[in-house]
Amino acid sequence: MLSFLYPARCPRCDRVFPLWEDASEGICSECKKTLPIVKDPFCMKCGRQLLKRDEEYCSDCRKRSHPYESGRALFVYDEDMKQMMYRFKYSARREYARSFGAMALELRGAWLKEQRCELIVPIPMHPAKKRRRGYNQAEDFAAELEKRTGIRNCPSLVRRDRDTKALKGLAEKERKEQLRGAFSVDQEEMVRFLKENRPARILLVDDIYTTGSTADAVALTIIEEIRKLCNEDAKISVLAVCTGEDA
Numbered sequence: 001m002l003s004f005l006y007p008a009r010c011p012r013c014d015r016v017f018p019l020w021e022d023a024s025e026g027i028c029s030e031c032k033k034t035l036p037i038v039k040d041p042f043c044m045k046c047g048r049q050l051l052k053r054d055e056e057y058c059s060d061c062r063k064r065s066h067p068y069e070s071g072r073a074l075f076v077y078d079e080d081m082k083q084m085m086y087r088f089k090y091s092a093r094r095e096y097a098r099s100f101g102a103m104a105l106e107l108r109g110a111w112l113k114e115q116r117c118e119l120i121v122p123i124p125m126h127p128a129k130k131r132r133r134g135y136n137q138a139e140d141f142a143a144e145l146e147k148r149t150g151i152r153n154c155p156s157l158v159r160r161d162r163d164t165k166a167l168k169g170l171a172e173k174e175r176k177e178q179l180r181g182a183f184s185v186d187q188e189e190m191v192r193f194l195k196e197n198r199p200a201r202i203l204l205v206d207d208i209y210t211t212g213s214t215a216d217a218v219a220l221t222i223i224e225e226i227r228k229l230c231n232e233d234a235k236i237s238v239l240a241v242c243t244g245e246d247a
């Protein structure tokens with residue numbers, strides 16, 4: 001639907017794609033040359049860009065474990081990309097989701113296949129916040145992934161019951177405190193999904209992976225719910241458009 005309403009734009013420079021360029025490529029040829037794609041070496045757990053090859057995991061993943069199994073991202077969240085993500089989130093550049101969908105398949109297609117997920121779940125936004133903003137950019141990205149992979153997208157599986165204050169700048173303990181009980185699972189949806197998909201493999205998608213606290217909290221909520229319902233371990237994978245660089 002989006003494609004009829006909005007011309008395709010390159011998310012990085014925000015220009016409408018020139019007619020001679022294939023917009024399905026996702027990023028214009030000029031920007032592609034300098035695009036900060038997350039490249040090898042990256043953290044084997046969360047997908048964060050590593051600066052040196054001496055470690056397998058980033059400093060964060062060496063310190064603590066995550067409830068999800070594997071995480072990947074497309075781009076390094078540098079100054080340029082910050083502006084791009086700001087437009088995606090706040091300036092209603094929802095059409096960027098198409099480019100991100102195309103790039104996800106191009107850059108992380110093999111990883112996506114390996115995860116063998118049967119359901120896509122975007123990190124939810126609190127309903128009041130979504131009303132205010134008009135849309136949840138993670139949902140738009142998830143919808144594009146559904147279109148391109150055929151994996152069902154279910155934005156109603158997890159709800160955000162409590163709006164959290166900005167997590168930026170908070171210590172890990174405080175972030176956890178903020179996020180405790182912030183999410184819940186729609187049981188009916190989950191039961192329906194589990195009837196046909198066991199063991200459960202779910203792909204969480206978000207726009208930006210920073211500390212991982214939010215992805216952890218949502219993954220844990222899902223894992224605990226599935227354990228309650230059928231006493232099985234669920235496998236959660238996480239895909240984000242942008243991620244940080246290892247400190």
Ligand SMILES: [Zn+2]
Pocket residue numbers: 010011012013014015027028029030031032
């Ligand atoms: Zn561009």
Ligand SMILES: [Zn+2]
Pocket residue numbers: 043044045046047048057058059060061062
């Ligand atoms: Zn990591």
